[in-house]
Amino acid sequence: MLALDLAVRVARGHTQFLEWSVGDGCRVLYVDGEMAASELQERLRKFCGNDVPERLDILSSESFYGTEDASLNLANIVHQERFRSCSMR
Numbered sequence: 001m002l003a004l005d006l007a008v009r010v011a012r013g014h015t016q017f018l019e020w021s022v023g024d025g026c027r028v029l030y031v032d033g034e035m036a037a038s039e040l041q042e043r044l045r046k047f048c049g050n051d052v053p054e055r056l057d058i059l060s061s062e063s064f065y066g067t068e069d070a071s072l073n074l075a076n077i078v079h080q081e082r083f084r085s086c087s088m089r
Contacts, residue, residue, distance in 0.1 A: 004030060004043060011053035027055040033072055037062040 009017045013025020032040050037060045044052060064072040064082075073079050 001043065005047055007056060008044075008047045008053060011056035013055075025053075025055065027057070028053075029057045029059060031059045031072075033061045035060065035062075 006017055007028045007030040009015045009022050010025055011028040013022055015022045015025075035043070040058065040060050044058070059072075061072050064070075068079070068082060070079070
């Protein structure tokens with residue numbers, strides 16, 4: 001939850017994360033390797049409601065598996081290339 005909160009705040013920019021100020025913000029790719037996509041969406045709604053930052057991209061392991069028919073493995077060269085080329089919400 002900490003990482004997702006940080007991702008949302010950095011994507012939004014001009015906010016506070018714990019005691020640190022987030023400046024202009026930037027594009028963020030949040031990669032989740034464990035949760036079901038529906039659980040991840042529910043957690044994201046708790047942080048954002050219906051206002052998900054445009055600069056926040058999410059890649060869930062479930063979505064990757066659905067596309068690639070394999071579990072995400074960042075040590076795999078093919079997966080690395082696919083990972084770089086995709087962003088899913």
